[in-house]
Amino acid sequence: MSSTQNLTLVQAVRDGLKSEMQRDDDVLVMGEDVGKNGGVFRATEGLYDEFGEDRVIDTPLAESGIVGTAIGMAAYGLKPVPEIQFSGFMYPAFDQIISHAARMRTRSRGRFTCPLVVRAPYGGGIRAPEHHSESKEAFYAHEAGLKVVIPSTPYDTKGLLAASIRDPDPVIFLEPKLIYRAFREEVPDDDYTVELGEAAVRREGSDISLFTWGAMTRPSIQAAESVAEDGIDVEVIDLRTLKPMDTDAILESFEKTGRAVVVHEAPKTGGLAGEITATIQEEALLYQEAPVNRVTGFDVPYPLYALEDYYMPEDTRIEDAIRETYEF
Amino acid sequence: MSSTQNLTLVQAVRDGLKSEMQRDDDVLVMGEDVGKNGGVFRATEGLYDEFGEDRVIDTPLAESGIVGTAIGMAAYGLKPVPEIQFSGFMYPAFDQIISHAARMRTRSRGRFTCPLVVRAPYGGGIRAPEHHSESKEAFYAHEAGLKVVIPSTPYDTKGLLAASIRDPDPVIFLEPKLIYRAFREEVPDDDYTVELGEAAVRREGSDISLFTWGAMTRPSIQAAESVAEDGIDVEVIDLRTLKPMDTDAILESFEKTGRAVVVHEAPKTGGLAGEITATIQEEALLYQEAPVNRVTGFDVPYPLYALEDYYMPEDTRIEDAIRETYEF
Amino acid sequence: MSTLQRDPDDRVRVLDEDGRVVDGAEVPDLSDEELVEMYRQMRLARHFDQRAVSLQRQGRMGTYPPLSGQEAAQVGSAAAMDDDDWMFPSYREHGAAYVRGVDLAQTLRYWMGDERGNALEGLNIFPVAVPIATQILHATGAAWASNLKDGDDRNAFLCYFGDGATSEGDFHEGLNFAGVFDAPAVFFCNNNQWAISVPRERQTASETLAQKADAYGFEGVQVDGMDPLAVYQVTREAIEKAKAADPDGLRPTLIEAVQYRFGAHTTADDPSVYRDEEEVEKWKAKDPIPRLESYLRNTGVLDDEGVDAVTQSVEDEVAEAITEAESFERPEATDMFDYVFEERTERLEEQRAHLQRLRERHGDEELLE
């Protein structure tokens, strides 16, 4: 039987990077402060010592430079895993991500591919300065040619990261930093993958389907437990991969419950709750018994920390939405 | 009675810029090739001669530079209208748009604002090279702090552009280049505004609501006329402003028809058809008689022109969707 | 010869490490009062910094970026600005901001997570922006706007950023635009040797950062950033040049102030992971504060009594600011809906109402837990 370690989510990131780097010499990590410093969240701690400066590379402070050179590296046969220090700093690299990473395979009819994984901590709730708390997974999901992954548990983190690194196409891997150290889970020492594009049922239920991901998974489960006391049985589904999305899992659950709540931190307008809602009613309108309830961040710039707790959907707000949907 | 001119859409852009520049000395135009050359689509033709090089400014080739300096100018009291040559080249400026234009008011509690209008031709169908045909309005609509406007007629173009320039907040103004010269319309010589946030009913109907914008408006009307022959009465609504969206107009129409088709060029996944669908069923589920039908671009990188006509939703595809929705 | 025309490799200095005037250096024309005020401001910046770090440790403030070691660069440069000049700070310019009139309490408030601390009505200062190097374009744009709007009555626009910032595309585009449009800008690079854990040598292969100005057709100069008088002098010349039309040269200047951050990058950072105590000690020998103090003592401008008075005034002022900052009320919850656009849209009204309903139904404690 293979051994395990009790890891936090951020430790699982590191463990995932490490075992993929051991498995495949072409995998390398690059970014600002990922080397000697081990990353500002310690997600690459110890890798510099183990793999050396040619595989754990401190770069100049330039996000377009990081992703753009990673694209060149990927085309030349390496498997770079660039880290962007916070997802709010991915925008300087947006052109390289959208115009190149997402288009290289099409542009070269498959001769050049972009097997790179852009990792970035995302989301709010950690009392951080401006631009450190955004969650804009919808930007990336809208671009053909990109996959988007957001784990919510340590076990999944390692497995999804491994799957992303082995995936022959570019993956945007967003890590919910709010729960980087929130809890621990047994994580196998050996390498393994959690397949991309598969949702996980976190709590089975028959009355309402709740779809969520990342740091919103925990308050969603909390809310589900709380309403369970009043006999409302919520199925909580953690989508894990936002693109390609596990539509089958969504529909299967919805066809059972006929009611849904979608929870995400990102602003409502143009957020992925809209996509999920549209998909549900496209495929399962006849099952629908109540409006799909979107519990999201507000359509405002993410506030500094004095107000961030008002911005973030939390269990109370989710609970309210569940009850509203149940009673519709 | 005020005089009018018979203008194409791109001429209306020029006319709109011109009358706003005449009205307000702080308005200026800047970008690549907008000056002497009059813009690669001639959208700024003649302005350089009329207003001089201090108000119609040829910049170096650097989109972040264009938008970033425009933000500084706007904060200093000017009203810059930067042009990005094609919307596919807005990504190098994405950080300045998202992190600054959209956040300056919040960051400074209203002391500094960003009364700027980023203009860019967008959309496909003109046999252009790669990255010249994208429509990614959903990116901008998802960002709090940005307004997004897409005109579909010459009259609206001038009026919406004027309203955008006078708006105290940043507006992303996307121009459907496919119909830059497709038809003409009488446009008043005097300046006027078409209010932001208000949809226009292009064709009244009672059976199905069709929501669209930009270059998709014409094939949508065409499809509506075509199915009218079979007694299907489609209401075509041109949203014109994508953010803030005219939810009232959407709901009013939908509550009448109970059926909807949404048409856009952008890829389906994460496109604004999802947002519209979600809004409809949130507010008007009980009126709904059929799934909202999304007629959109495919989830692929926009193909080079040999295949672009397969990519673009056109009247046939729209017609099919209308019939499907009608018959549901 | 203007100091700006020196070879960029030739670092401008006025005081040596012991506070003595360097051979051949010209001491800038500052009154005794002005010199003492610079000294006081540097002391205040240092003391403020120490207190802010300890507030953060006590959980009374969020992440905070300390400035100790960088007082000469901040105070010397800000003191060289004329009243109407504009400043574009990075996140570390608490000292420079103070010199330009920003309340310490406001600065604290910002780092306490209250965006109102960044609302500096009436001061020619741009709000702090966190994304690296992006403010360079805003400074260039505003400076260029002044070419277009202000006739001959131009102000200078001084923009701060770090050594790491020079690697970003926006640095390049900003300086390039400034050169092309001859903007009255001063680009002030606080080369504190580190961008978090990345050393200056890893940031770029160019010998100096000052020489990068050559790529944009204007002058670059390296100055000892731990020498307040040298910083003052170089900045003053750059500011004057920015405002005077010189047919032989361009208005912008890139100043590289060579200095050191004594502390952590932010309170979330542990520098011992990536740099040696030895290096820190080496730079501490260049500490700008004792250096200016020695100079002022040697020239008889300051004595023990004067120094004590400064100590007292600085401690009082910072203590007062902390009390004030901690007495500010938390912003209204609905505040976040008020600065999205000039007017709230319908959707924002709805969301605001929704938040109000949640607060009424559950109470703030429940929502904030």
Place this chain on the structure above:
Amino acid sequence: MSTLQRDPDDRVRVLDEDGRVVDGAEVPDLSDEELVEMYRQMRLARHFDQRAVSLQRQGRMGTYPPLSGQEAAQVGSAAAMDDDDWMFPSYREHGAAYVRGVDLAQTLRYWMGDERGNALEGLNIFPVAVPIATQILHATGAAWASNLKDGDDRNAFLCYFGDGATSEGDFHEGLNFAGVFDAPAVFFCNNNQWAISVPRERQTASETLAQKADAYGFEGVQVDGMDPLAVYQVTREAIEKAKAADPDGLRPTLIEAVQYRFGAHTTADDPSVYRDEEEVEKWKAKDPIPRLESYLRNTGVLDDEGVDAVTQSVEDEVAEAITEAESFERPEATDMFDYVFEERTERLEEQRAHLQRLRERHGDEELLE
């Protein structure tokens, strides 16, 4: 002294405008056959260009970016590469691509809107990418990867871009990374004086583009871009330098090849709006083709007969390529779903099926009208 170490203001030349060897210049060591082949390739590039422009006018091709005037820069530089070196083109490098083995028919196919024309299996060439300057980062990344992967057996990575491209942030970040990581890269700037309608002087205030290399710690050199032998020589040295570890310097080089685009920016552009015919005439006097032809005639390598043979071969080859390109079938409609990811996702399968249903129901003509 290597030409790379010259002062960047000092433009490298071998042939003067009449094809005579410039005083003191060293003629690169090329055989007669190699020289005639360079001449033929330049003639071919010119002829191809003229034919492509007329195909576009006739509606047989989409927008096309002409290269006439830039043949020396393209052919001279590409000829200087070793077989295994890598090339990263902009959208205008049809001539350089041809030298490196790209079928003319493939190039035409690409500009006829068929992405398969960009699929260059087996050649060390990156696909054409349209967003300006972005390919510089890819070249740097690949060159850097070669440091990491290829041991001492490194190839050189030559990247083309225009004068306008030097203003983009990606130019800066790419050259900066190349300097820091000592990547075996050659940055070849085709300074053709114009970025569409924006003249070189408006692009940047720096005297030369070559001097921008100084900001990254490596060498920059200006070469007469309408002199194929000078271009060959400078590029050859840069390529050799990129591959040889030199303890005294960095591997990358920035080459600024000063030249002129005789025609429009693309077939959608009308240059008469923004530039004078006079200027064009001035540069036409530097036309690289008669220049090399004179040199070859003067040195007895080429005579009328030889020139005629070249004319014939060039016309035949281009005509054949056009026939071939026009005979390619339109790509399969469903092709667009096949290169999104390695495997089609469920949603792509559905959309593909949807398109197939539409085609069956309505026929291709209806959909394509």
